[in-house]
Amino acid sequence: MQYKKHIFLFSFFLICNLxxxxxxxxxxxxxxxxxxxxxxxxxxxxxxxxxxxAEKIQHDSLIRETxxxxxxxxYFKKKHKNVEIAQQNLxxxxxxxxxxxxxxxxxxYKALFHLLNFRSDSALYNYxxxxxxxARIKDSLEVGRRLLSMANIQRDGKDYLGSEISAIEGLRYxxxxxxxxxxxxxxxxxxxxxxxxxxxxxxxxxxxKSQEINEKNPNRKRKxxxxxxxxxxxxxxxxxxxxYEKAITFLKEGLDFDSIAVKYRSKYYLLVENLSDAYxxxxxxxxxxxxxxxxxxxxxxxxxxKGLSTSHNLLSKYxxxxxxxxxxxxxxxxxxxxxxKSKHLLRETRAxxxxxxxxxxxxxxxxxxxxxxIFLTDSLYKRERAIRDQFAKIRYETGKKEKENTLLKNxxxxxxxxxxxxxQQKTISFLLALGSLLLLGISVLVFKHRRKKMxxxxxxxxxxxxxxxxxxxxxxxxxxxxxxxRLLHQQLEKEKQTTIAESLNAVKGNxxxxxxxxxxxxxxxxxxxxxxxxxxxxxxxxxxxxxxxxLKENNWSILENSIKRTVYLASRESVQNAHxxxxxxxxKIWLSLDKNNAYLRIEDNGIGFNLSEKAxxxxxxxxxxxxxxxxxxxxxxxxxxxGTTIQIEIPIHV
Amino acid sequence: MSNPLKIVVVDDHQLILxxxxxxxxxxxxxxxxxxxxxxxxxxxxKEGSFDLLFTDLSFDNSSFSTKIESGxxxxxxxxxxxxxxxxxxxxxxxxxNRLYNVIHNLKPSAYLLKNKCDATELDFAIKKIMNNDVYxxxxxxxxxxxxxxxxxxxxxxAIQILSELPKQSKISNLVGVIHKADGSALKLRSIEGKLxxxxxxxxxxxxxxxxxxxxxxxxxx
Numbered sequence: 001m002q003y004k005k006h007i008f009l010f011s012f013f014l015i016c017n018l019x020x021x022x023x024x025x026x027x028x029x030x031x032x033x034x035x036x037x038x039x040x041x042x043x044x045x046x047x048x049x050x051x052x053x054a055e056k057i058q059h060d061s062l063i064r065e066t067x068x069x070x071x072x073x074x075y076f077k078k079k080h081k082n083v084e085i086a087q088q089n090l091x092x093x094x095x096x097x098x099x100x101x102x103x104x105x106x107x108x109y110k111a112l113f114h115l116l117n118f119r120s121d122s123a124l125y126n127y128x129x130x131x132x133x134x135a136r137i138k139d140s141l142e143v144g145r146r147l148l149s150m151a152n153i154q155r156d157g158k159d160y161l162g163s164e165i166s167a168i169e170g171l172r173y174x175x176x177x178x179x180x181x182x183x184x185x186x187x188x189x190x191x192x193x194x195x196x197x198x199x200x201x202x203x204x205x206x207x208x209k210s211q212e213i214n215e216k217n218p219n220r221k222r223k224x225x226x227x228x229x230x231x232x233x234x235x236x237x238x239x240x241x242x243x244y245e246k247a248i249t250f251l252k253e254g255l256d257f258d259s260i261a262v263k264y265r266s267k268y269y270l271l272v273e274n275l276s277d278a279y280x281x282x283x284x285x286x287x288x289x290x291x292x293x294x295x296x297x298x299x300x301x302x303x304x305x306k307g308l309s310t311s312h313n314l315l316s317k318y319x320x321x322x323x324x325x326x327x328x329x330x331x332x333x334x335x336x337x338x339x340x341k342s343k344h345l346l347r348e349t350r351a352x353x354x355x356x357x358x359x360x361x362x363x364x365x366x367x368x369x370x371x372x373x374i375f376l377t378d379s380l381y382k383r384e385r386a387i388r389d390q391f392a393k394i395r396y397e398t399g400k401k402e403k404e405n406t407l408l409k410n411x412x413x414x415x416x417x418x419x420x421x422x423x424q425q426k427t428i429s430f431l432l433a434l435g436s437l438l439l440l441g442i443s444v445l446v447f448k449h450r451r452k453k454m455x456x457x458x459x460x461x462x463x464x465x466x467x468x469x470x471x472x473x474x475x476x477x478x479x480x481x482x483x484x485x486r487l488l489h490q491q492l493e494k495e496k497q498t499t500i501a502e503s504l505n506a507v508k509g510n511x512x513x514x515x516x517x518x519x520x521x522x523x524x525x526x527x528x529x530x531x532x533x534x535x536x537x538x539x540x541x542x543x544x545x546x547x548x549x550x551l552k553e554n555n556w557s558i559l560e561n562s563i564k565r566t567v568y569l570a571s572r573e574s575v576q577n578a579h580x581x582x583x584x585x586x587x588k589i590w591l592s593l594d595k596n597n598a599y600l601r602i603e604d605n606g607i608g609f610n611l612s613e614k615a616x617x618x619x620x621x622x623x624x625x626x627x628x629x630x631x632x633x634x635x636x637x638x639x640x641x642x643g644t645t646i647q648i649e650i651p652i653h654v
Numbered sequence: 655m656s657n658p659l660k661i662v663v664v665d666d667h668q669l670i671l672x673x674x675x676x677x678x679x680x681x682x683x684x685x686x687x688x689x690x691x692x693x694x695x696x697x698x699x700k701e702g703s704f705d706l707l708f709t710d711l712s713f714d715n716s717s718f719s720t721k722i723e724s725g726x727x728x729x730x731x732x733x734x735x736x737x738x739x740x741x742x743x744x745x746x747x748x749x750x751n752r753l754y755n756v757i758h759n760l761k762p763s764a765y766l767l768k769n770k771c772d773a774t775e776l777d778f779a780i781k782k783i784m785n786n787d788v789y790x791x792x793x794x795x796x797x798x799x800x801x802x803x804x805x806x807x808x809x810x811x812a813i814q815i816l817s818e819l820p821k822q823s824k825i826s827n828l829v830g831v832i833h834k835a836d837g838s839a840l841k842l843r844s845i846e847g848k849l850x851x852x853x854x855x856x857x858x859x860x861x862x863x864x865x866x867x868x869x870x871x872x873x874x875x
Contacts, residue, residue, distance in 0.1 A: 483714055526755045533808075534751035537801035542872040548808055 031062055044073050044082070051089065060097050063089065068105055075112040083113045104133040104142060111149070120153050121390040127153070128398050135173075144174035144182050151189045158384050159391040160193045167193070180217040184210045184226055191233060200241040207233050228254050228267040235274050244282040251275040261298070269295050269307060273314055280314075285321035292318055309338035309347040316354045329360040349376045456631075456653070463562045463629045477515040482508055521568055528556045528564045535572055536589070539579045546575065550591035559598060563650050566626045567591070567600050570634075573619045574602040574646050582606020582644060593652070597632075600648040608638040658683040659784070660704045664695040664728065665744075666713040670768060674708065674744065677773040681780075691715060692722035696731055704739050706783065707732060710768075711745040711752065729760045740783050744768050750797050757790075757798070764789040795857070802855035803871045811840065815848055816868045819861060825849070 034050035047070040054062040071086030087109035094102040107130035114123035127150045134142035147170030154163035167186045174183045187210030194203035207230060214226035231254030238247035254260070254271045261268045272295045276288035292315050299307040312335035319328035336351035352373035356366050485508040492501035521531060529551055536546045556564060571589060578584040584606030592599045620636070627634040632650030661684050665671045671688045678684050687704075689695040692713060699707065711725035722728050729741055742764035743756060757765060763783040766775065770791060782789040790798070806812045814832050822828055825845060832840040840848075849861060856871070858864035868874050 479714070479716065486714060525759055526751065530754065530758070531751055533801060533804055534749075534754050537750040537754075537797065537804045540800055540804050542870075545872060546804070548804065552808060 031057075031059075031066060034066075044070070044077055044079070047073055048082075051086075055089075060093065060099065063093050064099065064102050064105070067093070071105070071109045071112070075109075075116065078116055080113060080116045083109055083116065087113060100133055100137045101139070104130045104137070104139070106130075107133065108146065115153070120157055121387060121394065124150060124153050124391060124394055128394060132398075140173040140177050141179060141182070144170045144177075144179065144186070147173065148182050148185050148189065151186065151193075154391055155189060155193055155196070157387040157391055158196075159388045159395075160197050162391050162395050163193045164190060165395070180213050181219075181222060184214040184217065186210075187213060188226075188229060188233060191237070195233075195237040195240055198240075200237050203237050204234060207237065224257070225264060225267065228257065228260070228264055228271065232267065232270050232274060235271070235278065239274065239278050239281065244278045247278045248275060248282070251278065261294075265298070269299070269311075273310060276314055276318065280317055280321050283321070285318050288314075288318050288321075305338050306342040306344055306347075309335050309342060309344060309351065311335075312338060313347060313350045313354060316351075320354070320357075325359050329355065329358045332358065345376055345380050349373055349380065352376065459629070459631065460560060460562055463626075466629065467562065467565070474515045477511055482511050482515065485511060521565055523561060523564055528559075528568065531568060532571060532589075532591075535568070535575060539575050539587075544579060544585055544587065546587040546589065548589045548591075550593075554591065554593040556593070559593075559652055563598055563630060563652060566623075566630055566632075566650060567598060567648070569626060570600060570623045570646070570648055571602060573623050574604075574644075577619065578602075578604035578606050578644065582608065584643065596651060596653075598650045598652050601645065603643065603645045605643045608640045608642050608644050610640065611636060611638055658685045659706060659780070660685045660702065661687070661706045661708065662695055662699055662704050663688045663744075664690070664692060664707070664709040664725070666690050666710060666715045670710075674768075674776075677771075677776050680773045681777040691720065692725070692728040693720060696722055696728060699732055699737065699739060700735065703737075706740045706742065706780065708742050708744050711743060711747050711756065726756060726760065729756075729762065733760070742766065742779065742783060742789075744771065748793060748797065750801055753794055753797055754801060757794075763787075765791065765794045767791045767793055799856055799867075799871070803873055806852065806855065806868075806873055810835065812848060812852060813874070815845060816852070816865065816874045819849075820865055825861075 031050045031053050034046045034053075047066065050066040051063075051070050054066045067086045067089045071083050071090070074082030074086060087106055090102045090106045090109065093099060094106060107126045111123040111126035111130060114120070114126060127146050131143050131146035131150070134146065147166045151163045151166040151170060154160075154166055167189045170186045171183065174186065187206050191203045191206035191210060194200070194206055211227065211230040214223060214230065217223045217226065231250045235247045235251035235254070238244070238250065251271050251274050254267070255275065257264070260271075272291040276292045279285060279288040292311065296308070296311040296315060298304075299311050312331045316328045316331035316335055319325070319331060332351050332354035336348060336355060339345075339347035339351050352369050355361070356369040356373055358366060358369075361369075485504060489501055489504050489508060492498075492504060523531065526534070532548065532551060536548050540546050575587060575589075578587050582604055584604035586605045588603045590599070590601040624634050627648055627650060630650050632648060634649075635647045636644065637646075638644035661678065663671060663674050663678075663686060665674070665688075668690060671690065675686055675688055678686050687698055687702075689698065692709075695707070695709070698704070707729075709725045709728055713720075713724060716723045722731060725743060725745065729743075732739060732741065741760070741762045743762045744764075744766040746768055747753060748767060753765060756762065764779045766779060766789075770793065775791070779789040806816070811832060811834065815828065818828055818831050819825075822831075826842055828840075828845050829842050830839050832845060834840060849864070852858070852868075853861070853864050856864055856867045858867050865874075
C-alpha cells in the first residue's frame, strides 16, 4: 500500500515536471518563432511580445537576442521610446550578467536613440564606446558595423577626414572575416567621401571596389539595392565632376532595372532626380521633365513631404532652365513649403536660393529670400562646423583616451605586479611571523610542560623520600622499640611480674600497630588490584559487606607507585575505621581512572564522627598528608549516625 | 619408614621452637634441627639433605648483619637452590594479604597457624605434605574463600550465574539468560567453565553445594 502511494507521488511529480519543462519549452519555441518570423505590420508587436516572454523565463541569451532585434526594428520604425526600452533592458541584463555583448548593444542603442533625436555628436560618442567594447571581446563584425555607422554620421556631418578614418578602420575589422554587406558599404562610404572631397577618380575606384564586393553578396535583394546605389553614386560623382554624359549612362543603367519604380522606390527617386539634374546641367532640360513629373506625382501620392521638397525644387530648377519663370517660382514656393514642413534646412536653402533669383517677386521680397538664404546657409555652415569640431574632438579624445588607456594599462599592470609582489612579501613575512609565533608558543608550552613534569617528578621524589623516612621509623619502631619491649617483657615474665608484663605487652601491641600503620606497601610482589582485594577480604564478613567496583575495569599498572600506595593506604585506613570504629555494616568502594586523575570514593553506613574532634586521629591526618603531597584533593564528609564518605582525587600525570 | 624424615624448623621465638619440636617428637620418627634465624637455617639446608622445612614469616630478631630477614626471603632462597625440600609455613600471620602473597607467589606445601596448631594437626599436615598434597589451616582456608567471595562479587557474570542457577532445572537453561557487559549471551561452555572455577574458589563439591556456600557467604541472597 505504502509502496503504491510512493509510486503515485513519484509519477505525479514526474508529470508536473514534464508539464513545467514543456511550458518553458513552449515559451522558448514561441520566442524563437517571434524572433525569426516576425514580419510586416505586426513585426514590432511580436518582437515586443518575444521580449516580455524572454523576460518571463529569465533566459539571459534570449533576453539579449530579443531586445537587440526589438531595438533595431524600433529604430527603423523611428520609435524613440522602444529604442530606449530595449537599451534599458540590455542595461539591466548587463548589470545582472556582466555580458559585454549586451553592454556593447547598450551603447549602440544609446547611439541610435540620439540619432533619432538628431544629436549626432552624442550618437557618435556612444558608437565609439560600443565599438571599443566589441573590439575588446573581439567581435569584429560588430566593430565593423559600428565603424560604418560612425563613418556615415561623420560624412553627414561633413567630417570627411573622420569618416575616412572610421571607414578604413572598419575595413581592417571586416575584410579578414569576409563580410560582403558591410565591407561594401564601407567602400561606398569611402567613395562618397572622396567624391565630396573632389577626388572623383579615387571615389570611383572605391565605388567599383564596393560594387565588386557587393556582387558576391548571396542575398539577391541586397545585391540589387547595392547595385542601384552604385549606379546612383557613380552618376552623382560624374555629375559633381561635370561629366554629365557619363553620369547619364550610369543613372540610366540603374533606371533600366525591371519594375524599379515599384520595387525599389527610393532608389528610383534618387536615380530619376539625379538624372534630371544631369539633363538640366547638360542644358537638355526637356529630357528631364517626364521623370520629374512622374516622381513628383508618386511622392505626392505617398505624402512624401521631404521628397516633395526635393522634387519641387528640381521642378523649379527645370522651369528656370526652360525660362518659365512663373512655374519656376510656384514650384520653388512649394519646395520651400515642404522643406519647412519637413524641417529640412538644406532643402529650404535650396528653395530660398531658387526664390531669390525669381523675377516674379519684388526686389525687396527677393532680397528677403536672399537674406534668409544667407542666414540659413550661414547657420547651417556654423552647425556643421560645430558638429565637425565636436566629431574631431571625439576622434581626438578617443585617440588620446586609447593612448592614455594603454599607458594607464601598462602603469596598472606594473602597479599590479608591484602590489602582487608586496602582497607576496607580506604573506611570506606574515607566514614567517606566524611560524615563529607558533614555534615560540610551542616552545613555551614544551618548556612549561617540562617544568611542570620536572616539578611533578621532584614532588614524586619528595614523596618517595618521605615514604622512605616513614619506613625507617616503622622499621625502627618494629625492630628496636618492639624488640627492646619484647626483651623487657621476657625478663618480667621470668621474674613473674605478670601485671606489668601484661601492660607492657599492650604497649608492645600498640607500638607494633603504629609501626604497621606507618609501614608501607609494595606492589612488586602482589599487584595493587590483588592487594585491594586482600584488604577487602580481611574485613569482609556477612555482617559487614564490602563492595568494590572499578578495580578490574581500569589499568592500574600505569600509575606511579606513590599514587597507588596512597589510594591503597587511604582505602585501608577508611575500611579499618569503618569496620573498627564506625561499626558499619556496609562499605562501598569505588575506584576510577581517567586520563587526568585517579579517583577513590569510600562510603560507609557507620556511626560517623565529628570531624572537628581531635580524635579523628593520626590515620586521617596521615591520609590527607599523603594525598596533598601528590597534589590531590581529599574530601571527607561525616555525620553522626549517617555514615562517612571520603572522596579522593589525585592527578596521575602532567 | 626406614629413614626418618629430616626436618628443619625456623622461628625467632625459642619457646615456640621448643613447642614445635616437642609436638614433632610426640608424633614419630623425625630427625629435627631447629634455628632461631634464617641465615643459620639456610646454611643447614645447604649442607645437609633435609626433607622438610617449617618456617615462620616474620623475624623480630634480625640485626644489621642479618642477610635473610624474613620467612619469605628464606623460602625464595631455598627454592632458588632447587633442592627437593618441601616447604611449610607455620606462622601467626593471618592477614589475607600476607597469606595470599605467600600462597600465591611461593606456593608452600602447607600454611599453618601456630596459635591454633597442635600435634595432631601437625602430624596430619606432614603426612599430606609428604604425599605431595597441600594443607592449609582451617582459618587460612576461610580467608582464601572469603577472598574468592570478594572477587566473585566483583564479577558481574558470576553473580548472574549464581543467582539464576537455583531458578533453572538444567544448566543449559541458563543459555540466553546470562549476558556479558556488551549484551551478548554467554555460551553453555563458558557458563560451565565459570561454574567449575566457582566451585574451586568456594571449595564446593557440586553446584548445589556451590549455591549453598554462596548463600552462606552472602554472595547471593
